Amino acid sequence: MALTPEELVKRVKQKVVPSGEERSRLAALVGKVVHSLQEAVAQRKVPLEVSVQGSYAKDTWLAGDVDIDVFLLADPSLNWDTVQTVVFEVSYALCKKFTARTRERYAEHPYLEAWIEGVRFNFVPGYLTKPGEWRTAVDRTPYHTEFVLRNLTEEQRDEVRVLKAFLKARRLYGAEIRFQGFSGYLCELLVAHYGGFWDVVRAMASWRYGEVVAFTPVDEDRIRRVFPEPLIVIDPVDPRRNVAAAVSDETFVRAIHAAMQLVEKPSLETFGWTAVRVAPVAVLDALRRRRTGIVGIFFDCANVVPDVLYGQLRRTLRILRAALEERGYTVLQTAMCGEEGRCMLVFELEALSKPAVRLLTGPPVSKPEAVHRFLERHLWEFAPQPVARGGRVFGVLPQPWRRASTIIEAIIRKSIEGRGPLPRYVTQGLRGGYKVLEGEDVIKEVRQRRCCLAELARLLGSA
Amino acid sequence: MALTPEELVKRVKQKVVPSGEERSRLAALVGKVVHSLQEAVAQRKVPLEVSVQGSYAKDTWLAGDVDIDVFLLADPSLNWDTVQTVVFEVSYALCKKFTARTRERYAEHPYLEAWIEGVRFNFVPGYLTKPGEWRTAVDRTPYHTEFVLRNLTEEQRDEVRVLKAFLKARRLYGAEIRFQGFSGYLCELLVAHYGGFWDVVRAMASWRYGEVVAFTPVDEDRIRRVFPEPLIVIDPVDPRRNVAAAVSDETFVRAIHAAMQLVEKPSLETFGWTAVRVAPVAVLDALRRRRTGIVGIFFDCANVVPDVLYGQLRRTLRILRAALEERGYTVLQTAMCGEEGRCMLVFELEALSKPAVRLLTGPPVSKPEAVHRFLERHLWEFAPQPVARGGRVFGVLPQPWRRASTIIEAIIRKSIEGRGPLPRYVTQGLRGGYKVLEGEDVIKEVRQRRCCLAELARLLGSA
Numbered sequence: 038m039a040l041t042p043e044e045l046v047k048r049v050k051q052k053v054v055p056s057g058e059e060r061s062r063l064a065a066l067v068g069k070v071v072h073s074l075q076e077a078v079a080q081r082k083v084p085l086e087v088s089v090q091g092s093y094a095k096d097t098w099l100a101g102d103v104d105i106d107v108f109l110l111a112d113p114s115l116n117w118d119t120v121q122t123v124v125f126e127v128s129y130a131l132c133k134k135f136t137a138r139t140r141e142r143y144a145e146h147p148y149l150e151a152w153i154e155g156v157r158f159n160f161v162p163g164y165l166t167k168p169g170e171w172r173t174a175v176d177r178t179p180y181h182t183e184f185v186l187r188n189l190t191e192e193q194r195d196e197v198r199v200l201k202a203f204l205k206a207r208r209l210y211g212a213e214i215r216f217q218g219f220s221g222y223l224c225e226l227l228v229a230h231y232g233g234f235w236d237v238v239r240a241m242a243s244w245r246y247g248e249v250v251a252f253t254p255v256d257e258d259r260i261r262r263v264f265p266e267p268l269i270v271i272d273p274v275d276p277r278r279n280v281a282a283a284v285s286d287e288t289f290v291r292a293i294h295a296a297m298q299l300v301e302k303p304s305l306e307t308f309g310w311t312a313v314r315v316a317p318v319a320v321l322d323a324l325r326r327r328r329t330g331i332v333g334i335f336f337d338c339a340n341v342v343p344d345v346l347y348g349q350l351r352r353t354l355r356i357l358r359a360a361l362e363e364r365g366y367t368v369l370q371t372a373m374c375g376e377e378g379r380c381m382l383v384f385e386l387e388a389l390s391k392p393a394v395r396l397l398t399g400p401p402v403s404k405p406e407a408v409h410r411f412l413e414r415h416l417w418e419f420a421p422q423p424v425a426r427g428g429r430v431f432g433v434l435p436q437p438w439r440r441a442s443t444i445i446e447a448i449i450r451k452s453i454e455g456r457g458p459l460p461r462y463v464t465q466g467l468r469g470g471y472k473v474l475e476g477e478d479v480i481k482e483v484r485q486r487r488c489c490l491a492e493l494a495r496l497l498g499s500a
Numbered sequence: 501m502a503l504t505p506e507e508l509v510k511r512v513k514q515k516v517v518p519s520g521e522e523r524s525r526l527a528a529l530v531g532k533v534v535h536s537l538q539e540a541v542a543q544r545k546v547p548l549e550v551s552v553q554g555s556y557a558k559d560t561w562l563a564g565d566v567d568i569d570v571f572l573l574a575d576p577s578l579n580w581d582t583v584q585t586v587v588f589e590v591s592y593a594l595c596k597k598f599t600a601r602t603r604e605r606y607a608e609h610p611y612l613e614a615w616i617e618g619v620r621f622n623f624v625p626g627y628l629t630k631p632g633e634w635r636t637a638v639d640r641t642p643y644h645t646e647f648v649l650r651n652l653t654e655e656q657r658d659e660v661r662v663l664k665a666f667l668k669a670r671r672l673y674g675a676e677i678r679f680q681g682f683s684g685y686l687c688e689l690l691v692a693h694y695g696g697f698w699d700v701v702r703a704m705a706s707w708r709y710g711e712v713v714a715f716t717p718v719d720e721d722r723i724r725r726v727f728p729e730p731l732i733v734i735d736p737v738d739p740r741r742n743v744a745a746a747v748s749d750e751t752f753v754r755a756i757h758a759a760m761q762l763v764e765k766p767s768l769e770t771f772g773w774t775a776v777r778v779a780p781v782a783v784l785d786a787l788r789r790r791r792t793g794i795v796g797i798f799f800d801c802a803n804v805v806p807d808v809l810y811g812q813l814r815r816t817l818r819i820l821r822a823a824l825e826e827r828g829y830t831v832l833q834t835a836m837c838g839e840e841g842r843c844m845l846v847f848e849l850e851a852l853s854k855p856a857v858r859l860l861t862g863p864p865v866s867k868p869e870a871v872h873r874f875l876e877r878h879l880w881e882f883a884p885q886p887v888a889r890g891g892r893v894f895g896v897l898p899q900p901w902r903r904a905s906t907i908i909e910a911i912i913r914k915s916i917e918g919r920g921p922l923p924r925y926v927t928q929g930l931r932g933g934y935k936v937l938e939g940e941d942v943i944k945e946v947r948q949r950r951c952c953l954a955e956l957a958r959l960l961g962s963a
Contacts (some may be wrong), residue, residue, distance in 0.1 A: 074956050088570065151952045168719065173653065220826075243872075245868035245869075245872075246865050246866050246867075246871065247866075247868075265864065273738050286865045286888040286889070286891070287886070287888040287889065288666070288889065289865070289888070290865065290875070290886050290887075290888045290893050291874060291885050291886060291888075293871075293872075294875050294879070294882065294885065294886050297875060297876065297879055298879060298880070301879065313884075326856060326857045327855060327856050327857050328854070328857075328901055329855040329856075329857060329882070330855075359745045367859055368859075369855075369857065369859050369896050370887060370896060385896075386853075387855050387858075387859070388851060388855070390791065391791070391848050391850075392790060392791045392792040392793075392832075392851070393790050393791045393792075394791075394792060394832065395788060395850075396830055396831075396832050396850075402709050402730065402749045402752070403709050403710075404709075404755065405708030405709045405710075406708075408709065408753065408756075409706075409708075409756075412753070412756060412757050412760055413760065416757070416760055416761060416764065417761070419757070420790070420961055421776075421959075421960075421961025422754050422961075423754060423757050424750065424753075424833060425748070425749040425750040425752070425753045425754075426749070428748065430753050433832050433833060433848075438791060493938065495884070495885075496884075497884075498883055498884025498885075
């Protein structure tokens with residue numbers, strides 16, 4: 038159902054702006070945790086400042102979907118080992134006190150994830166530095182928070198929420214290498230720059246490759262020479278940084294496409310909220326309706342940092358796709374998924390196998406020398422005879438025949454034996470066992486794996 | 501096994517040159533028939549000359565494979581109705597006397613076919629005319645016979661036999677529209693012109709489109725403007741006639757190919773005598789090895805003259821092929837067969853069905869205006885989303901999906917209802933019932949039909 042742009046935003050805000058109840062519950066919890074942490078730090082007598090960052094601090098989180106990022110920022114005089122040790126000690130102690138489930142994680146550097154009263158907290162070590170003197174990748178964050186708080190009105194923060202929800206629904210959200218999409222901070226900057234949700238969407242619909250967004254006047258041509266990415270959003274906190282560096286060509290094109298669609302037909306469906314059904318039966322049905330072939334590769338992978346894992350999965354997709362295309366297969370789309378070390382790679386192909394002959398177009402019959410060369414070149418290859426029609430010579434020629442899955446399996450086996458092109462962690466994972474499945478067997482395999490099924494649903498557009 | 505050219509010809513001659521026993525048996529039989537016919541004509545007192553023509557008269561028939569063409573040539577003063585009536589009357593009377601099985605047939609005009617003592621005779625009416633004053637298409641024949649007898653030595657007549665055997669084995673023999681190949685007279689002229697079998701084959705291997713063969717000096721460029729065919733052999737008996745008019749582009753190219761192969765590797769296999777196995781199991785095996793899809797159309801057709809039937813079958817193949825190609829199917833080869841009104845048309849395809857989506861290549865990501873137009877043009881068509889890779893935008897788009905056999909059936913149904921493009925006799929035949937079969941079902945269907953199975957064997961090169 039088409040809605041007015043205003044009506045659509047109103048409907049989305051009803052879902053994504055947190056209620057007063059959610060706000061006060063989180064405020065009480067965060068206050069308690071921060072206070073407790075501050076006390077622990079004070080007891081230790083180390084120069085560490087406890088501060089809340091991220092979407093919670095910036096008041097741009099989506100209702101019911103919040104991480105609380107608690108930064109513990111050290112004086113630059115402290116060495117990094119000490120900082121990490123102290124931050125983890127006080128964080129673990131706090132978690133014990135709150136009987137929280139914890140897990141050490143790693144982004145640019147290690148941090149502690151903890152579930153306290155059903156809410157996810159991240160305890161992140163860093164330094165308190167002046168702009169431009171960053172010591173770690175997170176040291177910019179307090180300045181980002183400050184910029185957003187100073188530059189966005191309350192209304193604009195809700196507009197950020199709508200933008201995030203849109204990009205999330207259209208699978209364009211998340212700066213991790215897995216998604217190669219828009220970060221939360223990028224969304225905030227876009228709203229700050231363009232004004233509101235619709236201003237961003239309308240701008241996005243007319244973005245051009247090498248689009249530059251900046252908060253101070255810049256020489257765009259020079260900027261484009263510095264940053265090779267399709268979208269360049271200069272960080273107001275650090276002009277040497279492109280906040281949109283993670284946005285890939287693919288994401289850029291799909292974002293323009295999604296924005297164009299939303300501008301032309303504002304509706305909850307176009308927004309992306311009702312587009313894809315993830316049930317196995319819907320995915321199966323979509324595959325049958327498309328009449329394409331899918332090949333899936335399944336294996337368990339070393340438990341490495343998601344960015345490394347996804348980087349290697351992406352490279353694997355690229356290598357296998359090239360091998361398939363070299364053999365004449367048309368790869369329509371690809372998908373990947375790697376949660377908890379369980380990996381899936383999927384290719385959507387026009388067909389799962391090829392004939393063992395192919396039609397080669399020869400010269401026109403009226404070009405005798407060319408016909409002669411054509412016949413001579415393939416003298417013993419025709420299968421069985423040359424053909425002429427429409428004034429042209431053709432040849433049916435044999436071609437080495439292999440199923441798509443067989444081509445993939447050969448590369449996997451080679452890599453397992455140490456002579457193949459696949460990257461390290463993927464090869465390690467494959468050594469532990471793998472499956473190469475075709476067609477509906479792929480869907481059967483992922484029936485129980487939510488994230489893989491969602492990837493297939495996206496790929497096949499099951500609706 | 502490779503042989504020397506001389507050895508190969510020797511081996512073939514052992515099979516195709518008639519024995520003394522065959523010759524004397526035929527001489528006795530033909531003498532008896534002709535004598536009897538002459539007596540009958542004499543009794544009628546009509547000016548009709550009985551003469552033996554064709555490969556028997558020219559001493560160029562293949563051992564064990566001979567028709568005796570008996571021409572009854574009238575004085576030009578007789579009208580055609582009378583000629584036909586008298587010829588059929590005396591021929592029928594003769595056949596009764598010899599208790600022969602008979603059948604009326606039709607080439608350029610009607611004639612009577614009869615089996616006498618196991619040998620096929622054709623009793624053909626015509627006129628005895630001067631060169632250039634031809635009244636019927638067969639009136640040239642006595643002059644052809646005379647030319648061959650005068651211009652070919654005994655040895656050359658055996659060379660003609662080898663040439664015929666080669667073209668027959670490679671399915672290039674027969675000037676009927678069904679074969680679009682080399683006639684017997686054409687073979688005789690080629691040997692007369694080039695000298696012997698190997699001279700013809702070597703010349704053939706280097707033929708060029710618009711090749712001209714003449715027995716008197718000619719202006720080749722002018723000749724090519726008059727005759728549009730790929731091979732032009734001027735009839736020494738009638739310079740306005742191209743003896744090779746039946747040779748199609750396809751036959752011409754395949755003849756060059758076959759000749760090139762034979763020159764490069766003289767062997768019985770290359771000659772074509774051991775190339776194709778026609779057993780259903782061999783054909784099935786060939787289909788499985790090729791991994792292509794075949795679609796066969798089966799129906800019974802009005803019992804029309806073979807040339808008309810094959811002309812219409814050929815046109816039907818052309819119409820259906822165009823329809824398949826329009827829908828994105830790759831037609832590798834086609835075949836047809838129509839014996840005793842039982843017709844088969846076959847398409848060999850890369851695949852029997854296509855996916856319901858296709859990959860459309862868009863512009864490079866670095867051409868922003870083109871990307872924009874591409875996204876706008878297909879805004880709601882992508883299935884589900886545009887793709888970008890290798891610096892280029894792609895779109896997976898839905899395409900109307902229909903099996904190859906469904907496309908064919910739709911055209912057949914339309915034609916049956918009188919709104920379709922298929923030719924008259926074919927449509928008439930289809931009205932009586934038809935089958936459209938796929939893959940191995942086609943082979944099952946023709947298991948019992950020798951001629952169709954041979955066509956499939958040729959198509960798939962089953963060996």
